[in-house]
Amino acid sequence: MECSEEGKTILGTYVLREEANVWLKNAKMRLGPGGIAIPWEMFK
Template identity: 50%
Template sequence: MRCLDEHRVLLGGYVLHDEADHWWANAKQRLGAGGAFITWARFKR
């Protein structure tokens, strides 16, 4: 994507934030409505 150099960090942050939102919504759905305790080791997988 073309953008000014001074806007690249903002754009990168926006793209990563959007991806993280999708990931978290999917993770919550897999864990179920009741939630679950997740260890750091399991989270990293």
């Protein structure tokens, strides 16, 4: 299947955005009231 560079960029952006949204949703649940704090060191 052929895909233009613009199409690849759009698809890649969409996939990354969705992955980030899932991560943020999960992080908010953990960091919410009574959640576990995640220190910056874990992200390095």
